[in-house]
Amino acid sequence: MSDVVVQLTELRKSFGANEVLRGINLEVKRGEVVCIIGPSGSGKSTLLRCVNMLETPTSGTVAVGGIELTDPDCDLDAARTSLGMVFQQFNLFPHMTAMENVTVALRKVLKRSRSEAELIAGEQLARVGLSEKALSYPAQLSGGQQQRVAIARALAMGPSVMLFDEATSALDPELVGDVLAVMRSLAEEGMTMLVVTHEMGFARNVADRVIFMDEGVIMEQGKPADVLGNPSVDRTKKFLASVLGTH
Amino acid sequence: MSLSKRQRANLLRYFVYAATLIALALLIFIVDWSKLSNAMFKWRIIKEQFPDILTKAARNTLIFTFFGFIGGLGLGLILALMRLSKVRPYRWFAATYIEVLRGIPLLVTLLILGFGVPIATGWTWPNMYVQGAAPLALVAAAYIAETIRAGIEAVPRGQMEAARSLGMSYSRAMITVIIPQAFRIILPPLTNEFVLLIKDTSLISVLGVTEGTRDLAQFGRDGVGKFANATPLVVAGLVYLILTLPLTQLVAYMERKAKRVRR
Ligand SMILES: Nc1ncnc2c1ncn2[C@@H]1O[C@H](COP(=O)(O)OP(=O)(O)O)[C@@H](O)[C@H]1O
Ligand SMILES: [Mg+2]
Numbered sequence: 001m002s003d004v005v006v007q008l009t010e011l012r013k014s015f016g017a018n019e020v021l022r023g024i025n026l027e028v029k030r031g032e033v034v035c036i037i038g039p040s041g042s043g044k045s046t047l048l049r050c051v052n053m054l055e056t057p058t059s060g061t062v063a064v065g066g067i068e069l070t071d072p073d074c075d076l077d078a079a080r081t082s083l084g085m086v087f088q089q090f091n092l093f094p095h096m097t098a099m100e101n102v103t104v105a106l107r108k109v110l111k112r113s114r115s116e117a118e119l120i121a122g123e124q125l126a127r128v129g130l131s132e133k134a135l136s137y138p139a140q141l142s143g144g145q146q147q148r149v150a151i152a153r154a155l156a157m158g159p160s161v162m163l164f165d166e167a168t169s170a171l172d173p174e175l176v177g178d179v180l181a182v183m184r185s186l187a188e189e190g191m192t193m194l195v196v197t198h199e200m201g202f203a204r205n206v207a208d209r210v211i212f213m214d215e216g217v218i219m220e221q222g223k224p225a226d227v228l229g230n231p232s233v234d235r236t237k238k239f240l241a242s243v244l245g246t247h
Numbered sequence: 248m249s250l251s252k253r254q255r256a257n258l259l260r261y262f263v264y265a266a267t268l269i270a271l272a273l274l275i276f277i278v279d280w281s282k283l284s285n286a287m288f289k290w291r292i293i294k295e296q297f298p299d300i301l302t303k304a305a306r307n308t309l310i311f312t313f314f315g316f317i318g319g320l321g322l323g324l325i326l327a328l329m330r331l332s333k334v335r336p337y338r339w340f341a342a343t344y345i346e347v348l349r350g351i352p353l354l355v356t357l358l359i360l361g362f363g364v365p366i367a368t369g370w371t372w373p374n375m376y377v378q379g380a381a382p383l384a385l386v387a388a389a390y391i392a393e394t395i396r397a398g399i400e401a402v403p404r405g406q407m408e409a410a411r412s413l414g415m416s417y418s419r420a421m422i423t424v425i426i427p428q429a430f431r432i433i434l435p436p437l438t439n440e441f442v443l444l445i446k447d448t449s450l451i452s453v454l455g456v457t458e459g460t461r462d463l464a465q466f467g468r469d470g471v472g473k474f475a476n477a478t479p480l481v482v483a484g485l486v487y488l489i490l491t492l493p494l495t496q497l498v499a500y501m502e503r504k505a506k507r508v509r510r
Contacts, residue, residue: 052412054408054411054412077411077414077415077416078414080411080412080413080414081413081414083412084412085409085412087405087408087409089403089405091403091405091406091408091409092409093406093409093410093424093428094428095427095428095431104413104423104424105410105413105414105415108415108419108423109413109414109415109419110414150409153413154412154413157413157414
């Protein structure tokens with residue numbers, strides 16, 4: 001059993017004539033937290049969506065836990081159960097309670113019994129601090145609470161990797177902290193995480209590795225202190241200056 | 248002396264009120280009310296309509312409507328899914344079906360399926376209810392399919408993506424995540440579809456319904472023949488209203504509520 005959980009090889013993705021990913025090579029090790037930063041439109045979301053094949057790469061391979069998802073014979077539905085995805089817009093199912101949101105895939109995909117599923121869901125809702133909201137519908141929850149339910153929903157499937165696509169970008173500033181705290185504790189528990197974020201503080205303090213992406217390529221990567229504190233590429237410097245304000 | 252825009256609008260409004268009042272007054276004087284009520288609201292005949300108009304005619308209308316709607320809903324859902332399918336022949340079939348059945352008057356479709364097909368094939372309809380409700384369902388399906396498709400397309404894309412990312416197959420995601428939300432969205436237009444269907448059942452009688460399968464409209468017409476008086480038709484019209492008004496009011500209520508939620 002290899003230590004590499006996610007492996008992307010020469011990954012390319014085009015939308016029509018627009019090549020959005022231009023040869024990405026990336027390995028994520030078990031327990032590693034990798035933050036991806038970069039300007040808007042640089043292909044971060046597309047990269048994350050290729051990892052669980054919500055977008056089909058134009059060429060190159062995606063392997064998760066040794067299974068090649070880009071293999072046409074791969075059972076994607078089964079493979080996706082080991083990939084938890086958290087979206088910018090939460091995407092909770094509005095016609096289901098928080099509890100139902102977390103149990104639905106356990107029951108319909110993993111074929112757990114209702115009581116088993118509710119036990120797991122209860123644990124995960126407690127983990128994100130929302131036990132008392134189990135019977136609330138998404139519309140009755142704040143953005144931060146919705147996003148934490150979405151995280152619990154992904155965690156309940158027992159994924160080997162969690163993918164976060166700007167999980168806090170749609171939140172009011174005062175609600176960002178709760179979600180980041182949950183993500184941080186996940187990282188501390190050893191979850192493998194691929195995190196697209198604009199939260200430089202999170203990247204600096206939690207990430208094992210920071211990747212700077214621009215125009216569909218990985219421009220620079222390394223320890224957070226190096227990439228964020230002492231970038232070697234001009235583009236990175238410019239981006240950081242624009243995000244953090246000038247020093 | 249020139250009038251402002253507002254003054255001119257007010258003047259026009261008063262003029263319309265006055266004209267309406269004059270028209271009503273003329274109506275009251277010109278129409279022979281005793282003759283009219285004799286021909287259309289004859290109490291003795293009204294009483295004779297009951298209880299059969301409810302226990303038989305309205306019941307038949309509702310049976311035709313109900314089976315037409317259930318059939319239309321099931322087939323409409325399948326057509327909507329075909330219309331959204333990645334498989335091109337499915338899309339073509341669904342699009343053609345929808346265009347053809349919406350483009351032909353219901354009366355003509357009823358006659359073709361009710362009379363034409365049996366004549367052409369030698370096959371006969373098992374009974375009047377099926378003969379009437381099946382063409383109704385086939386036509387309703389075309390309209391309902393478009394309604395359902397609009398509903399499915401109104402569900403945000405992220406819902407399907409979230410469902411798929413949890414390992415659900417396309418069809419599983421459709422069944423548990425997308426379609427339930429779509430139906431919530433289209434409940435008002437779907438109810439309108441039901442109201443239209445109630446009224447459309449009045450055409451089924453062109454197929455020559457029997458005494459036992461007479462719908463409201465036919466019951467009214469038979470009454471006209473029997474009593475040489477229009478009262479039975481007026482009563483039938485009122486019974487239609489009793490069936491449709493609560494539903495149209497329900498639609499209005501649902502739409503007001505949806506508007507409030509969206510704000
Ligand atoms: N489904 C799509 N169809 C066409 N173009 C797309 C699609 N998704 C993303 N793109 C394009 O790909 C580029 C990268 O987008 P994205 O991966 O969302 O960037 P980021 O997440 O870094 O802001 C953008 O130019 C965007 O317009
Ligand atoms: Mg993005």
